[in-house]
Amino acid sequence: MPNIREIRERIDSIKQILKITNAMYLMSSSKLKKARKAFDSTSPYFDALQTTIQDILVHTPHTRQVYFNRRENIPPEKRKKGYIIITSDKGLCGSYNHNIIRYAEDEIAKVPDIKNCYLFVMGQVGRMHFASRNRSGDKPSVDGEFLYTMQNPTVYRAMEVAQTVLSKFEADELDEVYLIYTDMEKNGTYQPKTVQLLPFVRIHWVEGADGTKKKLPKASFLPSPEKVMESLIPNYTKGLIYGAMVEAFCSEQQARMTAMDSATTSAKDMIKDLSLLYNRARQSAITQEITEVVSGANGLQEN
């Protein structure tokens, strides 16, 4: 027979947790609304950016521009690979962080030599994860000065991130740069995704929103392809990182909202089960007391 007091305490503590998860649910749903708005207003730019760059690259003549340098003379095991990984700042958002971190680790495991792997982790959770894994054995190195929050992405922050990786690429500290983030689908589902940022590979382009491929006439570049690419590619990289940040932030809020919603529901279920148990225990206790009183009275009468 479970103790009545114990059950009541348990119900009380679940009620407290319920209050928290419910509040977090409300908060994340209002944050999601905001993030959705940002996502919706950014996605035309994000889509147009990708299709336009695709178009431009079709018409780009051979160029010696530094961002197109594939450095094919470096063997695969010596290539320094950089990964920008976008995680969240806080936990309690279901499998969101778990998914992206596991996905990133799978990607990193593909690198032939782990010592040539450099991580740029955005968001507290991912940073903690990779930093703590870093202490034991051969692990990829995490840039300790790469500290960026994931809350409310801004173009300015994306620009700083883009400049960090571009300057490292220019200085031969990185030979390839990838971006790992959580992609938000139109129907509200999300999944981790990798995009190659550098160097520019022309066949590797993501198709735009409409998915069409058009044959367009050759374009001229003013003042020269190199000059145009010099400012266009940092701009594109920044735009892509910003878009990824917005999508990841939106997915995070969505994940948190779902997680908190299910936590609230299961807390309610538990309270229901426990109150049933509590009532039963109370009733049986009362029944027992009555039985005791009655049998006591009967005993007195017999005497």
Added chain:
Amino acid sequence: MAKSFRLEIIATDRVFFSGECSHLVVTTIDGMLGILAGHEPLVTTLPTGELKYMVDGKWKYAAISGGFIEVMPDKSIILADSCELPEEIDIKRAEEARERAEEQMRQKQSIKDYYLTQAALNRAMNRLKVSQKHFK
């Protein structure tokens, strides 16, 4: 009625303009560049600057910061970090940004920071210029 072409101006936070336009003048690295219907395919970058385009025989002005333009036979696309109409510009905010940037320029800072501040100052000055010129 002059021939018109399709123009799309997309900023990071919104679609600024999408529609028919008969004449477009942008500031490029080398100076002003005018684009009419039937312009040859062209790609160039746009630094922080001013932009004007003619819709229904009327010039419209905008302040643009950092982006690029792709001119194609069927349409032209401008992708920019931000794009604002003169009347949308918050003069107070731009002035504050200018003062902040000027103050930072006086400090000794790294080359990277210097360029960032310079870019910020450029954006603030451009906003002020466009807003003073076209919005009184």
